[in-house]
Amino acid sequence: MGGLSMDQAFVQAPEHRTKANLADADGIPVIDLSPLAAGDKAGVDALAAEVGRASQDWGFFVVVRHGVLAETVARALEAQRAFFALPADRKAAVRRDEAAPLGYYESEHTKNVRDWKEVFDLVPREPPPPAAVADGELVFENKWPEDLPRFREALEEYAEAMEELAFKLLELIARSLGLRPDRLRGFFKDQTTFIRLNHYPPCPSPDLALGVGRHKDAGALTILYQDDVGGLDVRRRSDGEWVRVRPVPDSYVINVGDIIQVWSNDRYESAEHRVSVNSHKERFSMPYFFNPGSDAMVEPLEEMVSDERPARYDAYNWGNFFSTRKNSNFRKLDVENVQIAHFRKDRS
Ligand SMILES: O=C(O)CCC(=O)C(=O)O
Numbered sequence: 638m639g640g641l642s643m644d645q646a647f648v649q650a651p652e653h654r655t656k657a658n659l660a661d662a663d664g665i666p667v668i669d670l671s672p673l674a675a676g677d678k679a680g681v682d683a684l685a686a687e688v689g690r691a692s693q694d695w696g697f698f699v700v701v702r703h704g705v706l707a708e709t710v711a712r713a714l715e716a717q718r719a720f721f722a723l724p725a726d727r728k729a730a731v732r733r734d735e736a737a738p739l740g741y742y743e744s745e746h747t748k749n750v751r752d753w754k755e756v757f758d759l760v761p762r763e764p765p766p767p768a769a770v771a772d773g774e775l776v777f778e779n780k781w782p783e784d785l786p787r788f789r790e791a792l793e794e795y796a797e798a799m800e801e802l803a804f805k806l807l808e809l810i811a812r813s814l815g816l817r818p819d820r821l822r823g824f825f826k827d828q829t830t831f832i833r834l835n836h837y838p839p840c841p842s843p844d845l846a847l848g849v850g851r852h853k854d855a856g857a858l859t860i861l862y863q864d865d866v867g868g869l870d871v872r873r874r875s876d877g878e879w880v881r882v883r884p885v886p887d888s889y890v891i892n893v894g895d896i897i898q899v900w901s902n903d904r905y906e907s908a909e910h911r912v913s914v915n916s917h918k919e920r921f922s923m924p925y926f927f928n929p930g931s932d933a934m935v936e937p938l939e940e941m942v943s944d945e946r947p948a949r950y951d952a953y954n955w956g957n958f959f960s961t962r963k964n965s966n967f968r969k970l971d972v973e974n975v976q977i978a979h980f981r982k983d984r985s
């Protein structure tokens with residue numbers, strides 16, 4: 638199934654393997670976004686406060702009544718299933734490579750251990766192709782599979798709906814930090830957002846391998862659709878234990894990424910998470926990684942910095958960070974991949 642076969646490359650170190658009978662992440666807030674549609678100020682303020690608490694306590698929350706049409710989601714899911722059901726040679730025809738990182742891929746490494754998954758990456762907005770490609774420069778051009786007619790259409794429609802939701806969430810995050818609602822918008826003008834379709838085939842050794850190894854999302858916000866199988870685990874802030882984010886029908890799992898951690902000067906923290914696999918049921922998920930433009934310099938916002946709380950990070954360029962991270966995920970390297978911790982002022 639999925640063309641993967643178990644070998645040493647997938648084996649996690651003992652301390653990173655999934656334990657049986659993981660507890661549920663009971664406390665993860667489920668937030669109803671319908672006050673946004675109603676548009677009354679008090680309702681939206683209360684919502685922003687909820688988002689703020691969740692971002693502080695968990696770095697994760699679930700949203701329901703989010704306004705994304707069920708048909709739009711259903712069409713995207715159908716496209717996703719149809720793509721991964723294609724024979725290997727047709728998936729390989731849209732395989733990503735180092736210079737052109739979008740498309741199909743089945744050999745991603747997270748922290749140098751191979752993930753038990755296959756993916757398809759696409760961008761909602763293609764930047765104009767550079768006139769000449771400089772050495773090391775990545776070309777973000779979508780690769781659409783042939784003879785899968787509704788695939789492109791369904792995902793373009795989905796991407797549009799996600800962008801709308803992403804900007805609403807960004808506004809709530811800004812409000813929750815006491816900022817102007819549109820304070821963060823400007824960073825997303827030439828955004829490097831991408832959508833990933835994930836397929837986790839059943840795994841013969843779910844006690845040894847992971848669908849995605851433990852990591853934090855590097856971007857600003859992640860909006861994740863997960864099916865009803867379950868497998869997303871988050872490291873609970875209160876005690877450091879891994880707990881499972883049980884699927885909620887018609888919901889999205891939202892997590893704040895490293896960029897919001899830096900912008901907020903550590904008021905919010907990007908939580909570590911991973912994907913566990915199982916031996917009997919394939920799982921599908923679709924994260925939307927909402928990322929700023931590649932020339933964005935990421936640093937604590939001036940409103941988040943004071944004499945009592947000086948800036949905790951040096952500024953870094955998002956485009957460099959992103960392409961360095963992408964390359965390190967592409968194959969096994971001998972060095973640790975780039976982390977925001979490398980830009981912390983108090984690192985020792
Ligand atoms: O599939 C999932 O539930 C989460 C995937 C994930 O964390 C990622 O792709 O960054």
Ligand SMILES: [Fe+2]
Pocket residue numbers: 852853854910
């Ligand atoms: Fe993630």
